[in-house]
Amino acid sequence: MMSRPLATALRDATLLGAALLDVFVHVTSDEPLRMAVALAAASLLLLRRRLPLLTFLLTLPSVLLSDAIFASLAALYTLATITRRRTLLAVCAMAYTLSDMTRWTPSPHLDLWNPSALITLGYTAATAAAPVFLGQLVQARRDLSLRLTEISQARDHERRLSAQAVLAEERAQLAREMHDVVSHQVSLIAVRAGALQVATQDAEAKQAAATIRRLSVQTLNELRHMVNVLRGSHNRPTELTPQPSLTDLRRLIDTSGIDTELTTDLPGDLPPTLQRAVYRTIQEALTNVRKHAPGATADVRACFEGDTVRVTISNTAPTRPALPLPSAHYGLIALHQRAALLGGTVTCGPTPDGGYRLRLELPVKQEP
Template sequence: MTDTYEPRLRSEMRIVRGALDRLREDLFHDAFAFRPLPPLAADHRLVRVLPRRAARYARWFPHAALAAFTGLVMLATVSHEGGPVGIVAALLVGVPMLMTLFRPVGAWWLSTGVILCTSVALGPWSPAALFSHLFVMMVVTLRTRPRVAAEMWLLTAATGIFTGVFLQAFHPYYSLSGDMFQMMLLSGVLLFAVAAVRGLRETKQQVAAQVAVTEVERSRRTVLEERTTIARELHDVVAHHMSVVAIQAEAAPYRVQPTPPELAAAFQTIRENAVAALTELRRVLGVVRSENPDAFADPEAPQPTLEALPGLIENVRSAGLSVDHVTTGAVRPLPQGVELSAYRIVQEALSNVLRHAPGAGARVEVSYVLGGLGLRVVNGPPNRLAKPSPGAGHGVLGMRERVAMLSGEMTAEATDEGGYEVAAFLPVAPGGQGAAGEAAA
């Protein structure tokens, strides 16, 4: 039995010692440190709804409200007590309340000292002193850890018991149990309510911060997945051109007879470099390839171009979306990377219309201009409520990645009529080269 008792005793002593250490850290260590109450955040609801000039002052609303309330309490104390005694009592009540703005724990100690001294000198706790002390404890609970509320409550109870025992010695008719029980019950309920409100507010802030972090990570993952898709699609485009280079370099010496040794060696070097580039391209593609091999429906199928756009639009129409397709300018072949990205942008924009604007009509405009290719996909307002979509907005990220890859420009924004518009310009230098051509070649 002794062997079991000693470890339990040591464990209990460690718990008591830890509690005392936390009490010393919270209420004794650097108790009067300067900890000013910060102003309201710039994104606070009260600050956002006011004009800019008024919002600058609204950030200090908690400070002004506390100071005004303290002034009312001090005026009530002066009118109740009257004369010089009222002025002294008002100062003893008001100073700790104002002090919570700058030194919250120190304000509680000052309020406790006021209650202790006035109780010993003048008798039971006065209503003004009790109200001031409760207010100070509530403000300190809002500004510190929840456990500080319990520590203040326990020390206030100890102070009340001490003053009650002292008063009973000099005031036989003073009831310790009745006054103490009412005071501790009232303060306990108030402090618990304030601590619960503060804990709920902190929980909401943590949840909001976590949601923001999750959204950022989801957007980042979406961008990486889109880049992986782009890398695989560009592999087909670049591999085609490199294969043509290798075949032409291998066949060129047989077209020139007799072939000079230097020319044959140069063509052989070109072919070897092209084959090496293809090998490295496949190795890099293996690094960025999706872990799910079924993520691409048909890896061997050719990548779509703008020639396949009518088929895409017919497929969307069969899903119930009314789509108008307009092509302007002189239709001409464009670099494969440009046509592939244009097709994917239109595809994603129409998918977003189906997902987020059910029942709305859409219009697809493809413009062949001198400097490149213009795209515009616009839809009207939906005629029914769209189902929630966890990926809302991530398709736009993918479209921006494709446009940025080709050094183009893109806008995606709501229209005045309640619809949505996606507009992009993909530059193509004369002859199909330049920024877009380099991305595909």
């Protein structure tokens, strides 16, 4: 497709060529004055976009002195495509008509009582009106195109607003469900765990109840924050909960409820996106161990080799049957997607001893 500057230059060159051809057809070389005026009028077409009115006025002498009228008509057309002053266009068309009717002679005269003169006047006026009407038509088409573009943009904006309103309503409904159902049930779990912690005399049961209560309270706080996020996201930016980093790995291991060994030499100055990816991968892997391999032990190793972060989470075979817990099966998919966005990979699969292993590899981009 031709670029716009090239197309404009080609149109200008075509108009200039047509004007020069009009000069050499209607003006002979033995008329130096008419030739000079006509050539000047043709050359002035190069200024028709920047100075349309002045260009038209300066081409009128060519109409008055010679039969080379193309340059003046082209200038009048350009003026009609730009200006919205119809009175000015009418005056310019009249000026062209009078200039064409009163061609310069040693004794110029205009006899409007002559029928042939009236016919010539009508023809000349129609000739002047043609570029005016054509230019106004082009201007109207351009305005219509702009208006259609504005309407299309307004409709797109309206659709976006409508989609945002629907999304806001869905978020509000989700917030209500989370507050009325999930938060209530998590609160009940925390209360029952606290009661069990106080009532039981068994040390192991007391510790388990304390862990359940602590995790329930933590989950409840996160749920309440998410409810505030969902309720406020439709009208103002709302900060999410503080994102985890490598410094939170030890707390994650300690509260996982799994006998886990952590070995890591990752530097603390890794990019925050990589730190979150490592944390979320270990979190998801330990969650899967807790759900699908009860009684298993886990081993978490994270190291930094060259320009790559490598994390391996493996677990032994379960020692008791897994409970049928609900699952959407989106955890591993989300890990693959997160790693792919960072240019890394996630691989996972069972081990020969009946356990499971998950590996994460992420490249570390060096600062220039």
